[in-house]
Amino acid sequence: MEKKSGIILALDVKDHDKALEIVKKLKNLIDAVKIGYPTVLENSMNIVDEISKTMPVICDFKVADIPNTNSLIAESVKKHGAEGLISHAFTGSDSLDAVIKSFYPGKVFAVVEMTHPGAVEFMQEVSLKLAKMAIEKGVSGFIVPGTRPERIKIYRSMSKEILLLAPGIGVQGGEAKRAIENGADYIIIGRSIYEAKDPVQKTKEIIESIS
C-alpha cells in the first residue's frame, strides 16, 4: 500500500459494475479501496479478487468472533487477494492474534474506537486498552475516529510506527485536514467522493486540502 495521496476510498456501493467503474475512475488518485460486508454479501468475494487486480483492497469485515472462526475468515480474505483486513479488538487478544497470524503477511488494522454515538456506551472506556493490546499483538494499524481529531492525537502518541486510518470524514462530519494534522496517515472517505457530481474533481480537491 504505497502512499500517494493518503486517501482510501470506502466503496460502499452494492452494484458490481458501478463499483468497478468508480475504482477505474479514481485508481490513480487513491491509495486503496475499502470494501465491507454489504458489498460482498450482494456480490461475492470475487469482487475483492477483481478490484485487487487493480489496486490494494482492505476488507472492512470488523472481524469479531472466536479465534478459530477469525482464522477462517482471515484465510478466506487473504485467498481472495486483499492486502488489508479490519478486525475488532474487543473480542480479546487471542481473537485478534488469530486474525494477524492467519492474514500474515497482509496488514491487519484494529478498530480501537468507532465514530457512531453508541460507541461511547461500551467501547470508549476500553479504547486505550484495546490500542495497547493491539500494538503488543503486532497489528499494522488502527482505525481511529476521523470525527474526533483530539483522539487521533492520543493514538499517535502511543506509537510513531502504527498506521492510523481515519474514517468518518465528509458526510459523517470529520475534516480531512484536521485528521491528518493530528496524526492520521490515511483518511477513509466514501459518499463525499462517489456521490459527488465529479468524483475525480472532488478527490483532487480533498488531496489539495491535505497536502
Next chain:
Amino acid sequence: MEKKSGIILALDVKDHDKALEIVKKLKNLIDAVKIGYPTVLENSMNIVDEISKTMPVICDFKVADIPNTNSLIAESVKKHGAEGLISHAFTGSDSLDAVIKSFYPGKVFAVVEMTHPGAVEFMQEVSLKLAKMAIEKGVSGFIVPGTRPERIKIYRSMSKEILLLAPGIGVQGGEAKRAIENGADYIIIGRSIYEAKDPVQKTKEIIESIS
C-alpha cells in the same frame, strides 16, 4: 423456528455439496442451521437461500459495525431468506437497534458473552449490561456460553421470554444436558455432530441426553 429437539446445527463446513448433504441428513432432527462467514465467503449468500428452502437458517455474522452498515448487512441477510441473525451488542444500542429494525420480522440474537479465553478481557465485565440493553432494544434472544452453565442461569433469571442459545457444546467442552438444565432453550453443536462417524446416530444420542 419451531422447537422439536432444541438442537441448532453449527454448519461450519465450507464445501457446498458437503454442507447441503449434512443438512439433508439431519433436517428432521434439528431445529435450525447456523451459518457463519467462513461458509458464506467461500460460497456466496446463495447457500443461505438454498438451505433456507429446507429449514430455518440463522446467520452467525456477529454484526459489529456502525448503524448504517449494520442495517445494510441485516437487509441482505433478510433478503436471502434467513430467519435469524446473530449480532454483537458491544458496539452499542444504536448499532443493535439498526440490526433489529432492518431484520424485522426476523429474530435477532445478541452476543452477551463468548466462550473463548480472550472474551474475559474486555467483554466479560460488561456482559450483564449488554444483556440488559439488548432486552430493552427488543432482541429475540441471547447467545450465551454453553461452557459456563452458571452464567446461563443468570441470563435466564433476567427474562423468562428471552431465547437462550448456547454454543460451545461438545468439542469446546460444554455439556448439552447442563446447558439445558440451567435455562438454555437451544444448544448449538457443530463438529461433534458433523464430524461423527454417524451424524444421525450422534444427533439422536444428544437429543436423548437432553430430553
